[in-house]
Amino acid sequence: MSESKKFLYVNRKAPYGTVYALESLEVVLIGAAFEQDVQLLFVDDGVFQIVKGQDTKGIEMKNFSPTYSALGDYEVTKMYVSKESLEERGLTVDDLMPLTYEDEDDDWAEKDSIILVNKDEIAALMEEQDVVLSF
Amino acid sequence: MSESKKFLYVNRKAPYGTVYALESLEVVLIGAAFEQDVQLLFVDDGVFQIVKGQDTKGIEMKNFSPTYSALGDYEVTKMYVSKESLEERGLTVDDLMPLTYEDEDDDWAEKDSIILVNKDEIAALMEEQDVVLSF
Amino acid sequence: MLHTVNKSPFEKNSLVSCLEHAADGSAILLIEDGVYGALNGSAVADKVKSVMGKSTIYALGPDLDARGIADKIMDGIKVVDYAGFVDLACENDKVQAWL
Amino acid sequence: MLHTVNKSPFEKNSLVSCLEHAADGSAILLIEDGVYGALNGSAVADKVKSVMGKSTIYALGPDLDARGIADKIMDGIKVVDYAGFVDLACENDKVQAWL
Amino acid sequence: MKFTIQVNEGPYQHQSSDTAYQFAKAALEKGHEIFRVFFYHDGVNNATRLTTPPQDDRNVVNRWSELAKEHNLDLVVCVAAAQRRGIADKDEAQRNGKDADNLADGFRISGLGQLIEGGIQSDRLVVFGD
Amino acid sequence: MKFTIQVNEGPYQHQSSDTAYQFAKAALEKGHEIFRVFFYHDGVNNATRLTTPPQDDRNVVNRWSELAKEHNLDLVVCVAAAQRRGIADKDEAQRNGKDADNLADGFRISGLGQLIEGGIQSDRLVVFGD
Numbered sequence: 053m054s055e056s057k058k059f060l061y062v063n064r065k066a067p068y069g070t071v072y073a074l075e076s077l078e079v080v081l082i083g084a085a086f087e088q089d090v091q092l093l094f095v096d097d098g099v100f101q102i103v104k105g106q107d108t109k110g111i112e113m114k115n116f117s118p119t120y121s122a123l124g125d126y127e128v129t130k131m132y133v134s135k136e137s138l139e140e141r142g143l144t145v146d147d148l149m150p151l152t153y154e155d156e157d158d159d160w161a162e163k164d165s166i167i168l169v170n171k172d173e174i175a176a177l178m179e180e181q182d183v184v185l186s187f
Numbered sequence: 188m189s190e191s192k193k194f195l196y197v198n199r200k201a202p203y204g205t206v207y208a209l210e211s212l213e214v215v216l217i218g219a220a221f222e223q224d225v226q227l228l229f230v231d232d233g234v235f236q237i238v239k240g241q242d243t244k245g246i247e248m249k250n251f252s253p254t255y256s257a258l259g260d261y262e263v264t265k266m267y268v269s270k271e272s273l274e275e276r277g278l279t280v281d282d283l284m285p286l287t288y289e290d291e292d293d294d295w296a297e298k299d300s301i302i303l304v305n306k307d308e309i310a311a312l313m314e315e316q317d318v319v320l321s322f
Numbered sequence: 323m324l325h326t327v328n329k330s331p332f333e334k335n336s337l338v339s340c341l342e343h344a345a346d347g348s349a350i351l352l353i354e355d356g357v358y359g360a361l362n363g364s365a366v367a368d369k370v371k372s373v374m375g376k377s378t379i380y381a382l383g384p385d386l387d388a389r390g391i392a393d394k395i396m397d398g399i400k401v402v403d404y405a406g407f408v409d410l411a412c413e414n415d416k417v418q419a420w421l
Numbered sequence: 422m423l424h425t426v427n428k429s430p431f432e433k434n435s436l437v438s439c440l441e442h443a444a445d446g447s448a449i450l451l452i453e454d455g456v457y458g459a460l461n462g463s464a465v466a467d468k469v470k471s472v473m474g475k476s477t478i479y480a481l482g483p484d485l486d487a488r489g490i491a492d493k494i495m496d497g498i499k500v501v502d503y504a505g506f507v508d509l510a511c512e513n514d515k516v517q518a519w520l
Numbered sequence: 521m522k523f524t525i526q527v528n529e530g531p532y533q534h535q536s537s538d539t540a541y542q543f544a545k546a547a548l549e550k551g552h553e554i555f556r557v558f559f560y561h562d563g564v565n566n567a568t569r570l571t572t573p574p575q576d577d578r579n580v581v582n583r584w585s586e587l588a589k590e591h592n593l594d595l596v597v598c599v600a601a602a603q604r605r606g607i608a609d610k611d612e613a614q615r616n617g618k619d620a621d622n623l624a625d626g627f628r629i630s631g632l633g634q635l636i637e638g639g640i641q642s643d644r645l646v647v648f649g650d
Numbered sequence: 651m652k653f654t655i656q657v658n659e660g661p662y663q664h665q666s667s668d669t670a671y672q673f674a675k676a677a678l679e680k681g682h683e684i685f686r687v688f689f690y691h692d693g694v695n696n697a698t699r700l701t702t703p704p705q706d707d708r709n710v711v712n713r714w715s716e717l718a719k720e721h722n723l724d725l726v727v728c729v730a731a732a733q734r735r736g737i738a739d740k741d742e743a744q745r746n747g748k749d750a751d752n753l754a755d756g757f758r759i760s761g762l763g764q765l766i767e768g769g770i771q772s773d774r775l776v777v778f779g780d
Contacts (some may be wrong), residue, residue, distance in 0.1 A: 057770055062517065064438070066330050068388050069355030071533050072520075072658075075691055078730060082762040086770065096438050097333050100358065103390040110384025110403070111538060112578050117390075136441075141332060142363030142394070175444040178517060179422060183769040185656075186518040186777050192640055197418065199339070201429050203487050204454030206663050207421075207528075210561055213600060217632040221640065231339050232429050235457065238489040245483025245502070246668060247708050252489075271342075275431060277462030277493070310345040314323060318639040319418040320526075321647050328536070328648075335432055354535045384542075404546035411543075411644050412521050412552075419647040421528070427666070427778075453665045483672075503676035510673075510774050511651050511682075518777040520658070530660075532734045533692045562663045565695065568736035572746040581736070604662045606698035606711070606752065616702040620750040622736065 057182035058089045063098035065187060067117070068108065073101045074116050076187035081119070084126035091181075092123075095134040095174060099141065102133070102166075104149040117149065124153030124165055131165045132177060138168075192317035193224045198233035200322065202252070203243065208236045209251050211322035216254070219261035226316075227258075230269040230309060234276065237268070237301075239284040252284065259288030259300055266300045267312060273303075324414035328354040328421070331366045336420040341369060346376040349414055351407060352399075353382045360386070360395040367396060374398050382407060423513035427453040427520070430465045435519040440468060445475040448513055450506060451498075452481045459485070459494040466495060473497050481506060523547055524638030525557045528649030530565030531580035532573070537566050540648040541583055548591050556594045556638045557584075559627075561649070564602045567595070569624035581624050588626035595627045596634045653677055654768030655687045658779030660695030661710035662703070667696050670778040671713055678721050686724045686768045687714075689757070691779070694732040697725070699754035711754050718756035725757045726764045 061080055067073040083090060094102060101120070108115040123131075131151055138144060151165040169177065178184060196215055202208040218225060229237060236255070243250040258266075266286055273279060286300040304312065313319060325344050331337035337352075337359045344350060350373075352359050359370055360381040370379060383401045386392040392401070402410065411417050424443050430436035436451075436458045443449060449472075451458050458469055459480040469478060482500045485491040491500070501509065510516050525544055529536040544554055559566055571581050588595050597607060603616070609629050613621035623629065639645045655674055659666040674684055689696055701711050718725050727737060733746070739759050743751035753759065769775045 059766075059769060064435075064520070065333070066355045066358065066389070068385075069328070069330070069535050071691060075731065079690075079762050079765060083766045086763070086766050088766075088770065095442070096434060097330050097355070097358070100330075100389060105390035105393075106388060107390070108388040111388045111535070111542070113388065113535075113538065114574075114577050115388075140365045141358070142361050142365075142367065147394070171441050174442050178442070179444050181515060183775050184422075184515055184517040185769070185775070186520050186779070194636075194639060199336075199421070200432070201454045201457065201488070203484075204427070204429070204665050206561060210601065214560075214632055214635060218636045221633070221636050223636075223640065230343070231335060232432050232454070232457070235429075235488060240489035240492075241487060242489070243487040246487045246665070246672070248487065248665075248668065249704075249707050250487075275464045276457070277460045277464075277466065282493070306342050309343050313343070313418060314345050316416060318645050319323075319416055320639070320645070321419040321421050321649070326646075328539070333434055353539055404542045405550060407543055408547045408550055408552065411523070411547075411646055417644055417646050419649065421647065421649040425776075427669070452669055503672045504680060506673055507677045507680055507682065510653070510677075510776055516774055516776050518779065520777065520779040530692065530695075530735065562660065562692070562695075565660075565692075565735065570736035570738050570743070570748050570750065570752060572733040572736075572738075572748070574730075574734075577734075600704075603702040604704075604707075605660065605695065606700035606702075608700050608702075613700070618700050618702070620700065620752055622700060622750055622752055 056088055058180060059083065060178065060181040060184045061092045062184060062186045063092060063094050063101055064096040066097040066100040068113055072187040077116060077119055080128060081126065084128055090128050091130040091132060093132045095137050099133055099137045102148050120151055121149060129153040129165050130167060132167050132169045134174060135168050135170050191223055193315060194218065194318050195313065195316040196227045197319060197321045198227060198229050198236055199231040201232040201235040203248055207322040212251060212254055214320065215263060216261065219263055225263050226265040226267060228267045230272050234268055234272045237283050255286055256284060264288040264300050265302060267302050267304045269309060270303050270305050323348055324410050324417045325350045326419045327352050327356040330355040330358040338369065340420040341373050344377055348377045349380060349410055350377050351380040351410055354385055357381045357385045357389060360399045361391060362394055362396045422447055423509050423516045424449045425518045426451050426455040429454040429457040437468065439519040440472050443476055447476045448479060448509055449476050450479040450509055453484055456480045456484045456488060459498045460490060461493055461495045522553045522555050522642045524555050524642040524645045526645065526647040527557065527559050527563035527566060528561040530562040534650050536648040536650060537580055544587060554593055555642045556596055558635045558638055559597045560601055564597045564605050564607045567597045567607050567624050567627040568622045570622050585624055585626040597627050597629045599629050599631055602629055652683045652685050652772045654685050654772040654775045656775065656777040657687065657689050657693040657696060658691040660692040664780050666778040666780060667710055675717060684723055685772045686726055688765045688768055689727045690731055694727045694735055694737045697727045697737050697754050697757040698752045700752050715754055715756040727757050727759045729759050729761055732759055
């Protein structure tokens with residue numbers, strides 16, 4: 053077994069309609085303590101998880117979207133987002149929450165966590181992994 | 188309340204992958220005792236429920252498809268099947284189980300329970316109902 | 323009659339099937355993840371628009387708000403709350419859920 | 422790598438998304454209701470055929486049999502049993518489930 | 521107007537039970553009658569008293585129990601679906617040789633006929649599921 | 651080869667648990683090792699001993715318990731998911747003030763870290779869900 057494995061969390065489902073987005077996030081948070089190389093991919097309806105302006109008061113469910121902004125503090129700094137999935141849904145990156153992290157190797161400069169990727173880049177990203185968790 | 192209501196069971200899901208087809212059939216069987224005017228609609232993946240030649244030994248689940256053939260004995264004699272749904276799936280009516288009933292008003296002649304319908308006919312069928320149960 | 327659709331049209335076929343099978347004069351209510359069908363400029367928007375002449379499309383406001391898309395929906399879609407959902411279920415003679 | 426798809430392509434987008442995102446040389450295994458993606462002459466058959474050159478498509482035999490479609494599948498799809506599923510999971514360096 | 525509400529999915533995994541609850545509450549607030557709420561398929565999992573959701577989340581099971589108490593609602597759990605999924609009251613547990621039961625307050629276990637009766641007796645049947 | 655298997659759906663409603671079981675059985679028959687089976691989301695509902703399926707149907711819960719006994723499998727139920735859905739062993743029931751518990755033989759309740767550990771320690775993680 054290698055010291056550190058590459059973990060990819062593949063998020064393909066919308067939030068609130070089903071619990072997968074929330075419970076996937078719980079795995080990411082716990083997993084961060086294991087010091088693996090962690091990446092998140094938002095593809096298909098998964099891109100809806102990080103749309104800004106979520107307000108769940110009316111459905112009486114917990115709004116867990118602020119947690120994505122906190123992932124940088126857990127050293128989860130690579131959030132891949134499918135370009136094609138955004139386009140198909142009439143969204144642009146401006147509709148997403150700004151997700152950033154402070155780069156300790158670069159004098160704590162604030163950097164973007166979101167990386168837009170197309171289909172071929174997603175295919176390559178998946179091939180690079182050791183473990184893929186699908187939600 | 189009227190003496191008898193028109194009930195439509197809308198079956199839109201494939202069998203075995205989820206339990207809805209089986210548990211929908213259980214409602215139909217129980218419902219038959221209530222002497223309402225009962226009709227079944229198979230549309231979208233629901234048409235897969237009545238494909239012939241199902242053999243579930245390998246997945247160790249109960250093969251409930253023979254029950255559809257018995258529905259005629261419960262006076263469930265109207266099984267509407269979407270033409271477009273069959274076509275989209277590369278199926279024809281010959282791929283379906285023969286579903287028949289004996290018509291007591293016609294000297295117990297054996298008659299087809301399956302009625303092929305197109306989209307507009309399905310729209311009209313739904314509008315005729317008093318109660319729609321969706322599975 | 324009232325049709326309800328609760329799944330994203332990008333994930334499941336239920337909205338498209340509903341649009342194809344709803345009779346003229348139907349009311350179609352988007353709830354839960356179904357409200358994504360109300361998004362402006364999406365790949366299914368034209369399909370939704372094409373039935374607006376014959377059917378009325380509603381979306382559940384609390385579900386739009388939860389998903390942050392209340393200000394991103396197409397013109398012509400009527401937003402209702404849970405009380406409005408109840409009213410729709412009363413005004414129409416039956417309800418068909420596209421699950 | 423091995424991709425598994427367990428939903429009908431007529432109900433859900435997971436097969437299409439898998440086909441679009443699988444790298445050349447991938448193995449794609451259809452299981453549960455996913456085996457309907459193997460149907461010959463269906464509306465998605467051409468999409469499945471179009472990746473056959475670069476990826477290998479498998480279908481789980483027990484699921485084909487359960488659904489009565491073992492004799493209705495496209496040429497070029499390889500049928501495996503549960504033991505074959507295990508072999509595929511071993512031969513490929515990781516498994517991605519398109520849920 | 522008289523409603524029967526059918527719930528096909530359990531708590532938390534799908535929003536169905538939440539939406540059904542909000543619909544029921546809104547209908548009652550408008551003065552409508554709820555003839556019955558029928559829990560079918562995984563919906564029977566709404567009826568376990570053993571859930572302990574996080575403190576900052578809604579309690580789906582208790583919410584149903586409280587609504588039932590307040591408005592004298594008839595919450596019916598399908599017996600066949602409940603047996604498959606492990607929902608049992610004292611009688612069911614005893615009959616099936618189980619050493620524990622888990623049915624929550626305000627729910628009762630009965631047959632599918634109760635759903636059909638709901639369809640017949642009510643002005644509207646509204647179904648919530650996956 | 652060493653596998654970890656993740657199960658995301660409960661018994662009967664979805665085929666996931668069936669397929670996961672058949673996969674596990676086939677892997678063991680081929681001499682592979684199963685490091686862990688992790689039950690997450692509604693998958694925790696596979697771990698209730700209160701199910702009574704029809705006599706002519708398979709018993710999903712007992713099948714897992716028996717496979718675990720025969721092969722000394724580690725069947726882990728996610729505690730957070732279990733609390734939301736009402737799956738509890740004696741300790742959990744006591745801690746949460748419940749008067750009953752329902753965990754089946756051969757399962758144990760633990761944290762999400764067990765899933766991550768499964769991913770790290772195993773050669774392959776295979777996920778079954780909806």
